[in-house]
Amino acid sequence: MAAMHEDIDHILVSEGQLRQKVAELGATVSRDYAGKDLLLVSILKGAAVFMADLMRAVTIPCKIDFMVVSSYGGANTSTTGLVKIVKDLDEDLTGKDVLIVEDILDTGVTLSHLMPMLRLRHPASVEICAILSKPSRRKADVHPRYLGFEVPDEFVVGYGLDYDEKYRNLPYVGVLKPEIYSK
Ligand code: IMP
Ligand code: MG
Helix, strand or coil: CCCHHHHEEEEEECHHHHHHHHHHHHHHHHHHCCCCCEEEEEEECCCHHHHHHHHHHCCCCCEEEEEEEEEECCCCHHHHCEEEEEECCCCCCCCCEEEEEEEEECCCHHHHHHHHHHHCCCCCEEEEEEEEECHHHCCCCCCCCEEEEECCCCCEEECCECECCECCCCCCEEEECHHHHCC
16 A cells, blocks of 8 residues: 555645644634634534634634535535535534634635525634635635635645545645546
């Protein structure tokens, strides 16, 4: 069984760059949300790794919660982009300052549908913290308040992001060798 690293064509964001950025984001979030009722909401599974790191870089009291969503609708779900909640939050959002912790903002379709759904639950605020963004792919008008790195329009894996449910445990963000997709 070959090492995962051998499937990677090139690294886009290194482990060190991620560590430093997460520390910066944690410090900024801690400053901005001081005195507020902060709830970090992570969308599984991709954001699990970023969530685990970010929450430990946040130095103010906060709660965490997780949800699972899936797109459904027409044949072309990526563009129709209706979002179904597969596993809902446990927390009541009333009066809370919700920060959605996301792995990557790609088309933005998922969050453009999810944010209005969460706003109906009367939170004090709803913002996005994404470790990665592909601005060239954006279809929906979604703007993260906090952003780690912009990446080009390439399919990326690692740091929580998968290809066919694999590579989530790579400690960096990279691009797979083309032959991996044709297997
Ligand atoms: P959206 O297009 O912004 O709605 O992105 C939805 C989800 O697609 C993200 O949260 C990721 O889980 C997944 N995704 C988007 N781009 C990539 C990628 O390059 N690699 C792995 N997953 C991705
Ligand atoms: Mg995701």
